[in-house]
Amino acid sequence: MPGLVRLAEGVYARVVSPDSNAVANSGFVVLDHSVIVFDTHFTPEAGAELLDAVRAVTDLPVRYVVNSHGHTDHTHGNQVFAAAHIVGSDRARRDVVEIDLPAWERSVAAAKAEVRALRADGASKEAAASLEAGGERLRQRERYLDTISRLRILAPQVTFERTLSIREGGREVRLLHLGNAHTEGDIVLYLPGEKIAFVGDLFFNRAIPNTDDGRVLEWGTTVDAVLALDAETFIPGHGDVGSREDVRAFARYLRDLQSLVRPAVERGDSLQQAIATIPVPAAYASWGFQNFFPANVQKMYIELKELQAPTPEENPSGKR
Template sequence: MAKAFASQGDTTEKKISFTEVGDGLYAFTAEGDPNSGVIIGDESVMIIEAQATPRLANKVIECVRTVTDKPISHVVLTHYHAVRVLGASAYGAQQIIMSDKARSMVVERGQEDWDSEFQRFPRLFEGHESIPGLTWPTTTFNDKMTVYLGNRKVEIMHLGRAHTAGDAVIYVPDQNVMFTGDIVEYHSACYCGDGHFADWGPTLDAIKAYNVDAIAPGRGDALVGEKMVNAAIENTRDFVASTYKPVQKIAARGGSLKEAWDAVRAECDPKFADYAIYEHCLPFNVARAYDEARGLDTPRIWTAERDMEMWEALQG
């Protein structure tokens, strides 16, 4: 029997956790669903990742209101994916921040990504009728920008390509805490369908060099303490390498996409089959790895139609 497409079969409501990862810093997590982060400043609040719809964003806001009544002034979006950005209107923020590259990807493929992700993961688009349209930043940056929430300094940086070409990380120096978006995951499959495999490891090295005390990852539990932080970084590295290296070998000898798929399953299933969204991610990951291994630097745009064709070829 063919597997249900992507996460269409995942209809189970996930348990939300709201974990303090530093003084005035919180990770909103939900058992492998997309995470959000919260940074409380002297007079206002910054949100990291908006969620997929305004209705889901309101669940983040409800958690924020259990710890502060300060207004939400900033929303930072680590990349352009629909499940991360389309809920931004709910926060009423003065500034919505993305990297320059992430904004260019909204221009290039934002609508296609929205259509694609809506088809892949309908549960995450609860209340989709309330989405006003594509989310556009009010503020962009190239390599780095600094925001002061009163006296609290927040550094927003592009450390390298990984999950997408425009990934941002957010660092709070006074607590030595980082919000990494989907560059780092915990017990959840990395989605690599728009990724850059060869660059991902060096970007993880750049994150690791900060020697942070806690990370709020893109998916999975909050990472508190050096041991948990380093384990998650290295596990993410292993996941990405275990996907790409078998595909490189197949591509080097002119093998087919289906051969690459079989090779990745043999390598990854024993280690990662129980990870959140593993079966969802795998076909997209293999397809992108196969393209990159054959020299295609820029990920091809996923459309709802391309999704289904690829899924049928590999998971069908």
């Protein structure tokens, strides 16, 4: 199986290209009587490939699907594992129910309206050339509508705030919410017996992280909590399987980002000035996802600015 990495007896990571329809990594753990899957990729098709990878190793049923957080590239393959319990943090469930589900409903409604409009347009057109061009566009949008209509948004049903352990046979699987980071709902799947941690998007290995839904000031502390685990192997949401040194490099990146942006905020630079004048440090110039860097600067700038804001007592208008 391409991308399947055996980390220990019954413990596998599926490391994928960010350009594939899988987008984010996944993994699974074979217990005595069942299988735990960690993240399900970006599409049901990629989720089905993950199920094929499980089937290449074992016939045991997939009883649990753990979502590291609520983002689409980790959850949209969930429907392939419909017989499993979907497990995640309370906040990951909230993100799927309150953000992803309405966004999907809006996309389906918009695609339906567009297909309807293109069909009406096609019926009224006379010129053969424009009919043909319109027909191609219509077929493309019909395929898209068909694809997203078949998607089922399944939120975690078994949820927890801080920790949940699953034990079967001799194996203990610990699920841990260690703090705010890439989202407010990130969890880690930790195997103390094997010293392995699946850490989702808490850790981008040799890549600039996506910080859009994150808390960048707290993220470094949460990565320190990951490093406090007795683990040697760390599977990121994006990038290759990493070592402790790789995770430390990522923690350093988050601290360096703060050191770079803080003087700009203290000088009173505008956000645009900060983005324009702060380059990616040389140590991280070879990392993936360089296009995320301006958004990283922006997120750090906004969080530092919030810290600077006067308290409500000093600011009678109450605006922050």
